[in-house]
Amino acid sequence: MSAERKTSLWGYLIEFETVDQLIHAAEKVRDAGFDKWDAHTPFPVHGLDKAMGVKRTILPYLVFVGGFTGLIVAIVMQWWMNAYDYPYIISGKPFWSIPANFPIMFELTVLFSAFATFFGMLGFNQLPELYHPLFSAERFRRATSDRFFISIEAKDPKFHAEKTKSFADTLGGAPALAVEEEDE
Amino acid sequence: MKKTIDRSNENRSLGDLGPMLTRVGGIVAAIGILATLAIAFTSDHGTERFFKSYTTNFAYFLSLSLGGIFFVVIQHLTSATWSVVVRRIAEAIAANMLLLLGLFIPIAFGMDIIYHHWTDPHAASDPVLAAKLGYLNKPFFLIRWGLYFLIWVVLSRFFHGQSVKQDTTGDIDHTLRMQKWSAPAIVLFALTTTFAAFDLIMSLNPHWYSTILGVYYFAGCALSAFALIAMSSMWLQAKGRITESVTTEHYHDLGKLCFAFTIFWAYIGFSQFMLIWYANIPEETEWYLHRITGSWLPFSWGILIAHFVVPFLFFISRIPKRSRAFFRFGAVYILIIHWCDMYWVTMPEWYTDGIHFNLMDITLFLAMGGLFLVGMARRLGKASLVPEKDPRLEGSLAFENY
Numbered sequence: 366m367s368a369e370r371k372t373s374l375w376g377y378l379i380e381f382e383t384v385d386q387l388i389h390a391a392e393k394v395r396d397a398g399f400d401k402w403d404a405h406t407p408f409p410v411h412g413l414d415k416a417m418g419v420k421r422t423i424l425p426y427l428v429f430v431g432g433f434t435g436l437i438v439a440i441v442m443q444w445w446m447n448a449y450d451y452p453y454i455i456s457g458k459p460f461w462s463i464p465a466n467f468p469i470m471f472e473l474t475v476l477f478s479a480f481a482t483f484f485g486m487l488g489f490n491q492l493p494e495l496y497h498p499l500f501s502a503e504r505f506r507r508a509t510s511d512r513f514f515i516s517i518e519a520k521d522p523k524f525h526a527e528k529t530k531s532f533a534d535t536l537g538g539a540p541a542l543a544v545e546e547e548d549e
Numbered sequence: 550m551k552k553t554i555d556r557s558n559e560n561r562s563l564g565d566l567g568p569m570l571t572r573v574g575g576i577v578a579a580i581g582i583l584a585t586l587a588i589a590f591t592s593d594h595g596t597e598r599f600f601k602s603y604t605t606n607f608a609y610f611l612s613l614s615l616g617g618i619f620f621v622v623i624q625h626l627t628s629a630t631w632s633v634v635v636r637r638i639a640e641a642i643a644a645n646m647l648l649l650l651g652l653f654i655p656i657a658f659g660m661d662i663i664y665h666h667w668t669d670p671h672a673a674s675d676p677v678l679a680a681k682l683g684y685l686n687k688p689f690f691l692i693r694w695g696l697y698f699l700i701w702v703v704l705s706r707f708f709h710g711q712s713v714k715q716d717t718t719g720d721i722d723h724t725l726r727m728q729k730w731s732a733p734a735i736v737l738f739a740l741t742t743t744f745a746a747f748d749l750i751m752s753l754n755p756h757w758y759s760t761i762l763g764v765y766y767f768a769g770c771a772l773s774a775f776a777l778i779a780m781s782s783m784w785l786q787a788k789g790r791i792t793e794s795v796t797t798e799h800y801h802d803l804g805k806l807c808f809a810f811t812i813f814w815a816y817i818g819f820s821q822f823m824l825i826w827y828a829n830i831p832e833e834t835e836w837y838l839h840r841i842t843g844s845w846l847p848f849s850w851g852i853l854i855a856h857f858v859v860p861f862l863f864f865i866s867r868i869p870k871r872s873r874a875f876f877r878f879g880a881v882y883i884l885i886i887h888w889c890d891m892y893w894v895t896m897p898e899w900y901t902d903g904i905h906f907n908l909m910d911i912t913l914f915l916a917m918g919g920l921f922l923v924g925m926a927r928r929l930g931k932a933s934l935v936p937e938k939d940p941r942l943e944g945s946l947a948f949e950n951y
Contacts, residue, residue, distance in 0.1 A: 411949070425867075429865075456827060456829070457829070458827075464819075464822065464823050464826050464827075465823075465827070467819060467823065468823070471816075
């Protein structure tokens with residue numbers, strides 16, 4: 366460490382060895398009413414959403430809007446290109462023939478739905494995020510290998526440096542680790 | 550965190566519902582048969598009309614059982630876990646193949662009316678038909694149907710039989726054997742379904758050909774079978790059977806399949822239409838010309854909207870898939886609209902000027918539907934409603950959509 370930089374408490378990190386410990390701890394944190402907290406696991410854990418009290422995503426509605434936009438774009442685009450801006454007889458069909466436009470309508474519906482899904486997912490998860498204060502914790506590296514973690518952020522309205530620390534120690538994992546964050 | 554289900558107090562046998570269904574089915578079938586005979590013998594051109602209505606309804610009920618075979622075979626082929634608890638119902642639907650073999654007999658006798666275009670001796674003087682008569686002739690037609698039914702009956706009995714045997718032995722070999730044979734079974738199913746659709750539906754208009762018609766028929770088979778499985782399961786649950794085994798999660802997946810095959814049906818239907826529309830070759834467009842003539846035009850639009858747009862919007866959300874009240878309605882709706890689709894692919898070939906509704910369309914539906922119900926009830930009554938010792942049963946019970 367060369368230059369001294371001011372740091373402040375970002376939150377606590379609690380390490381667990383098994384999925385069951387994690388799930389039970391998550392239920393406790395959920396019931397304690399915390400809002401800004403998360404669980405970190407090396408693989409998807411079934412039932413964790415419920416234990417964390419995570420609400421259902423609104424992504425499907427965004428996808429529906431995306432797909433519907435694609436449909437409308439496809440109709441308007443083809444009408445403008447083939448029937449309005451540059452009318453051209455193809456195969457003796459009318460300038461504006463819907464059946465010929467169906468494949469593009471289908472494709473753009475799918476394409477826009479896929480975009481809405483992909484970018485919507487990134488957006489709702491606030492990704493990409495290149496750095497996170499948790500990366501400074503050495504032990505957190507095992508979250509991608511064989512350990513399970515719960516992190517509680519200091520930003521949470523219910524957070525209290527001492528009280529939350531003693532609460533975190535009751536969760537059944539390793540003693541809570543304070544994670545520091547560099548000030549801007 | 551595995552979900553555990555208490556099935557100790559669950560009733561998993563059809564029990565006294567069996568005789569009740571047999572009685573109801575028998576009465577409905579008797580009413581249907583008597584009414585059909587009365588109309589057929591008293592009205593003008595009654596027998597002629599009988600065979601036409603018969604073909605439409607036969608295509609419908611055949612599609613249900615074919616869909617049942619498809620469901621059972623594809624579950625084994627993919628080693629599916631989720632579907633174990635509803636597989637018996639699909640097996641029972643598939644097992645009606647023997648009944649359908651019996652129901653085929655009137656078609657064999659009515660060929661001169663149903664397929665008059667190519668059974669007529671004058672067909673030989675039509676250059677297009679003359680070239681096809683090597684395939685479209687009565688003996689070969691009957692040989693093919695014999696072969697189809699041989700395959701279908703063997704398939705449906707094999708998968709049901711092995712599964713029932715496993716209920717007592719608990720031997721995993723049954724599962725492995727079904728898994729092994731499911732691969733050739735799906736190939737046989739695809740070929741027979743395609744050619745059956747060509748023979749039953751496409752040859753009504755022997756000038757016309759569409760290689761995708763078999764897939765179109767298959768899409769309806771699968772869709773209606775999913776709906777029938779869901780409906781049967783919900784009915785059994787309402788009568789206090791399999792109340793714990795089948796959960797909202799299983800309905801959610803059946804609902805997803807209904808949604809997917811609604812889109813698949815439309816995709817295939819449109820694929821057939823667009824190529825014919827674009828190429829604009831007279832012997833191909835004729836098929837659609839019949840369907841936009843007279844009152845068939847609003848009927849065609851109705852099929853497009855009622856068979857695609859409505860179920861698409863209905864099943865797109867997870868709410869109706871997970872709510873039994875909604876899904877029950879959706880399943881019945883699909884079963885009705887699929888019947889209309891079968892009406893649409895067959896009837897315009899005989900009545901090219903517009904819809905000619907006849908009461909026999911309905912009475913034959915009752916007759917065959919009643920017999921179909923009796924067949925299903927008999928098969929379901931023979932064993933537990935759930936494959937008791939299937940190695941994947943536990944996984945199926947604990948199944949959840951995440």
